[in-house]
Amino acid sequence: MTDPTRVLIIDDHPLFRRGLSQLLELARSFALVGEAASGQEGIELARRLDPDLILLDLNMTGMSGVETLSTLRDLGIESRIILVTVSNAPEDLVAAIRAGADGYILKDNEPDEMLALIDAAMHGRTAISPELTSLLATALREERIVEQRSQVALTERETAILKYLAAGMSNKLIARELDIMEGTVKVHIRNLLKKLKFRSRVEAAVWAVANGLS
Amino acid sequence: MTDPTRVLIIDDHPLFRRGLSQLLELARSFALVGEAASGQEGIELARRLDPDLILLDLNMTGMSGVETLSTLRDLGIESRIILVTVSNAPEDLVAAIRAGADGYILKDNEPDEMLALIDAAMHGRTAISPELTSLLATALREERIVEQRSQVALTERETAILKYLAAGMSNKLIARELDIMEGTVKVHIRNLLKKLKFRSRVEAAVWAVANGLS
């Protein structure tokens, strides 16, 4: 048998730490090496212990779970990190995944299921409670709605000007480039902002760059 | 008991159509109203029959599954559409979800599981084979913009403000976000523009986005 997985638990609820550690004991292949009651303390311990797995509570007073996670990753901690939470809010999940979580488990999952998910995370997969899968899909789909901006019919001139905008050029420069009056450029900018529902050239430029219209 | 779910199957493999239809027969709550062996034929039938559910093969010769799906959605077909496939390639999955799929099921799933997923899709959830969940997470994570500290020495505040700039925000909004005066934001902007040798916030924002500074 291989060495047990060295686990650190970060949660400000003593009772839940207790529950988790008992669950891990049951599974026998885990060794609890540390417990922390706050993000700061958890970060300290993580640096000192370099555990294989960190179980991290999302909803903590003071430093939140996602903040703690970000800090851990910034510090170069490469442990598998699983967020344990009662929240099924999409934004929490997406934020956690983006911040580098390896898993996202609901506290009310069955113990069996939790162990299975933890196991999945330890084997390199991203472990997410099945109830949350559709949330991920929704998050992806919402980005698709943003893409509908690219479906809006810009005229040839507007598209050209958006490209110059995405290069960071001022109205004056664009006018010189296209050999038209600056006022005319303003008209086109005004129209394209309205069509794409942007409130400023900066928003439009940022969007264009991020969507490869450079 | 409610009316059976009216199903259309689009797949160019006769054998698999057969298998699917038998599976649905078993479940009793489905009525197969049409079968198509190609994307074109499927679109025809979908328009005529307006089924409740469309099971669509991803890997078809000629018109692909995703193409067919896009066309169906463009035509205003509002049936639940589940892609059935052998592919576990992330890009296929992401493309399908983006194109408006309500589900994505692997052909080698157990019949029980397939029925459960189809049922989930019919109840408004996005049904995705559990094996694919981590792919979705990965897709999301790759879009996570990693902060790349540039070699130029920006202060902490300037870096923070550059991020907001890269989000297209105005001085006023940034000030509100950071809870400082708009004039102070202007100072920081002025300083960072000078340090990075930009002539406008748009140039800075465009550069920041292109260089992955969220």
Next chain:
DNA sequence: ACATAACTACCCATTAAGGGGTAGATCGCC
């Protein structure tokens, strides 16, 4: 104790950008 850097806040000024309008020229289409 002193110097420095960073953050804050305000003063001044000019230019850039955004939002509304009218209007002429050109082109394709019913």
Next chain:
DNA sequence: GGCGATCTACCCCTTAATGGGTAGTTATGT
């Protein structure tokens, strides 16, 4: 011919952004 879309150009005005200055506070290191 008339209609609508597009591109052009100008009018108006308000707001946003930029570039310069001084200056107080805090923290950090010499």
